[in-house]
Amino acid sequence: MENDAPTDKNAEDSNYELFVRRFTHHEPDLRRFVRSLLPTHTDADEVLQQTAIVIWRKFDQYDPDTNFMKWACVIARFESLAYRRKMARDRLVFREDVLELMADEGMEELDSRNLEHDALESCLLAMPEKQRELITLAYTPGVKVKELAEEAGSSAAAFYMRLKRLRRQLMECVEAKTQPQEPA
Amino acid sequence: MRGGKNPTTGTRLMNSARFNDLTPEEQDWLDTYLDGTIEPDDFASLQDRMLENPALREVMRRYLALDSFLQNESLDAAESPGGAASPWLDQETPPVVDSAPAGKIIRFPKLVPIAAAAGLAFLLGTIVMQWTSRNDGSFVQTDTEEPSAQGFAVLERLFEARWPENSAGHREGTTLGAEVFQLASGTAEIQFFSGATMTVEGPAEILLRSAWEADCREGSVRMQVPPAARGFKLQAPSTEIIDLGTEFGLKVRDGKGHVEVFDGEIEVRHEDGEKQLVTKGHALGLLPDQPVAAVKTGEVNFPNRDQFDSAAVEQQRSDFERWTSHRDSLARDDRLIAYYTFDKEGNSPLIPNLTLPPKPGLDGAIILAEPVAGRWPELKSALEFRRPGSRVRVNIPGEYPAFTFACWVRIDSLDRWYNALFMGDGYETGEPHWQIKNTGQMMLSVMVDDSKPNPGAPNDAGFHRVYYSPPMWDLSMSGQWMHLASVFDPMNREVCHYVNGKQIHHQEIEDRFFIETLRIGNAEIGNWGRPFREDPTWAIRNLNGRMDELAIFQVALSPPEIARLYEQSRSERR
Structure with missing residues (x-):
């Protein structure tokens, strides 16, 4: 997608091209950032849509020599706050002060997130295959844990418990790989 | 316990905090x-x-x-061929071509509406692509079991336990980890791996922290702490109780506590830093924002293990009696082919077939299998097939139009590739194999034609089909008694599997696997007598566990009938 950029398009087109490249490149990171501020993946997706629109609208203000991700995060932060106000009655939405703290600190951790991503890949590979399949399946959008549990003849509670354990295992593995042995 | 108090600075925090x-x-x-x-x-x-x-x-x-990463990984896995491979389809022999997946296909919801701005068609484009590639219908449920014997305590016994509405509840034998244990009413006994035993009476809410620490937020608790578990900590309102090897009771209601020592001593630490030793025969009142104060003993009732024990024995007895009357009427059911309850009769090497009128020819011969405690440990025995050679041999002549197998079994672990429940010796035409795969899937098959090769499996005994259930067992269920049933129903062209009276799987018998005359002949319970290959991982099929009831019917029992069979023979406590 990033190859063979046409050279004979007008400025608008090449600007758009740059936007598409930058955005697609950073989309997973941005999604992750937004996800840490909002209760569900669906909320994160919605805010990401809105963020993409705003980024495109403001793209002429973006200096291509600066860090796109930071710039995008600022917009995503703003959009998340706006979304929060709209959704404030949902009991799982963070309070404004909490959300702001999470966003501001999260912006400083983008490098760690990348390291963690690499670590997760290897942690997943090191997992027994069945466990990996279970967690992958449970995270596939649209798959309902309750239905999975029913089909496996196990209770939803037991299934959640198993998933929780796997997730915690992965978390420990990621932390072990990305953090120094000695506690600071 | 809490993470380090890192100063919040504008720069990145030290990488010091971990989940644990x-x-x-x-x-x-x-x-x-x-x-x-x-x-x-x-x-x-x-x-x-x-x-x-x-x-x-x-x-x-x-x-x-x-x-969020995991969500992305799942997208990738679902898209890559084989990424979501399904051991579900793993057959005893390679699956016959075109065999439909045994598992149900997971339905994905319709495409989520995505607000698409004009300039964002590309974004929508990629998303639609991802959805359709996951939506091609090939995605079936994968094997979902993993050994999950984690945790630090076991829910040893329950008596008349009721659970809060928002809780799924627990069964006896469940492993407990760091969690909030809630009980609406009744009594539960929790055995911590440190050796401490907690008897809890509901309504109760206990936060289990580790094998050495719990937090009693609400409820009435009796702790028994052997010397090996000395130092066990129980959090109570505004205090922490450290057990110095003893027995004591703690009752917490509405934030007010009452602690009483029955034996040995405890140390009570107030949150203001004050410490106090409390010895046998003394009690303290624990009130928020007040110093602890001595109070009278004997005025509060604590759960009593002895009462609990005798009540449990009483319940066992009544469950057992209900079952014996069920057994006696079932024995007269003329749809039964054979019926064994594995009760030990002196030194007899036989287990009697109980069907009436009597057919002693159907008695089983016990080989190496050992008599052990059954579903009601004091009252009923079972046979254990733990040793590789253990088995019960039977000879059951005749031709039958259908099979229903139903048994009570306690699986300790699935050590073998295939773990036998009931296996026809030679696996000749019309003979059944009922077993459990190491993945926890129930398997039932009947040889369709032993003179025809199985396509793709020249070494196999002949042309047959294995019907698998979804995984229904994992290590966390080790030691729990469960009721398993499987039905082979040629007339309705269907095979069904049941766990504890509930159907977990049904599957059509396709034309080419149709067979209407069923036989048993020489067969074995808990093992397989005449494997036709020598590879030990394949041939050894003894069940590491025990069985205390097996009924074989020559009809296909309906789902309500199986549910009733389970209800009438189950133990209230499990």
Whole structure:
């Protein structure tokens, strides 16, 4: 997608091209950032849509020599706050002060997130295959844990418990790989 | 317990906080927030804690990012061929071509509406692509079991336990980890791996922190702490109780506590720093914002293990009696082919077939299998097939139009590739194989034609089809008694599997696998007598576990009939 950029398009087109490249490149990171501020993946997706629109609208203000991700995060932060106000009655939405703290600190951790991503890949590979399949399946959008549990003849509670354990295992593995042995 | 108090600075925090630095409570909040099941009060507490604790925020962002990563990984896995391979389809012999997946196909919801701005068609484009590639119908449920014998305590016994509405409840034998244990009423006995035993009477809410620590928020508790578990800590209102090897009771209602020592001594530490030793025959009142004060003993009732024991024995007896009357009427059911309850009769090497009128020719011969405690340990025996050679041999002549197999079994572990329940010796035409795969899947098959090769499996005994259930067992269920049933129903062209009276799988018998005359002949319970290959991982099929009832019917029992069979023979306590 990033190859063979046409050279004979007008400025608008090449600007758009740059936007598409930058955005697609950073989309997973941005999604992750937004996800840490909002209760569900669906909320994160919605805010990401809105963020993409705003980024495109403001793209002429973006200096291509600066860090796109930071710039995008600022917009995503703003959009998340706006979304929060709209959704404030949902009991799982963070309070404004909490959300702001999470966003501001999260912006400083983008490098760690990348390291963690690499670590997760290897942690997943090191997992027994069945466990990996279970967690992958449970995270596939649209798959309902309750239905999975029913089909496996196990209770939803037991299934959640198993998933929780796997997730915690992965978390420990990621932390072990990305953090120094000695506690600071 | 809480994560380090890193100063909040404008720069990145030191990479010091880890998930395990959080308190079990905080860890639970994170999980429930992530799953969307967090209680409003907890969510408020979580946010308060987040504001004051940068370590919690840091771990939380990492955890949420992990959640997000996993979502992406799943997209990738679902798209790559074989990424979501299904051991579900793993057959005893390679599956016959075109065989439909045994598992149900998971339905995906319709495309989520995505607000698409004009300039964002590309974004929509990629998303639609991902959805359709996952939507091609080839995605079936994968094997979902993993050994999950984690945790630090076991729910040893229950008596008349009722669970709060929002809780799925627990069964006896469940392993407990860091979690909030809630009991609406009744009594539960929790055995910590440190050796401490907690008897709890509901309504109760106990936060289990580790094998050495729990937090009694509500409820009436009796602790018995042997010397090996000395130092066990129990959090009570405004105090912490350290057990110095003893037996004591703690009752907490509405934030007020009452602790009483029955034997040995305990140390009570008040949150203002004051410590106090309390010895046998003394009691303290624990009131919020007040110093602890001596109070009278004997005025509060604590759960009593002896009462609990005798009540449990009483319940066993009544369950057992209900079952014996069920057994006696079932024995006269003329749809039965054979019926064994594995009760030990002196030194007899036989287990009697109980069907009436009597058919002693159907008695089983016990080989190496050992008599052990059955479903009601004091009252009923079972046979254990733990040793590789153990088995019960039977000879059951005749031709039958259908099979229903139903048994009570306690699986200790699935050590073999295939773990036998009931196996026809030669696996000749019309003979059944009923077993459990190491994945926890039930398997039932009947040889369709032993003179025809199985396509793709020249070494196989002949042309047949194995009908698999979804996985229904994992290590966390080790030692629990369960009722298993499988039905082979040629007339309705269907095979069904049941666990504890509930159908977990049904599958059509296709034309080419149709067979209407069924036989048994020489066969074995708990093992396989005449494997036709020598490879030990394949040939050894003894069941590492025990069985205490097996009924074989020559008809296909209906789902309500199987449910009734389970209900009438189950133990109230499990």
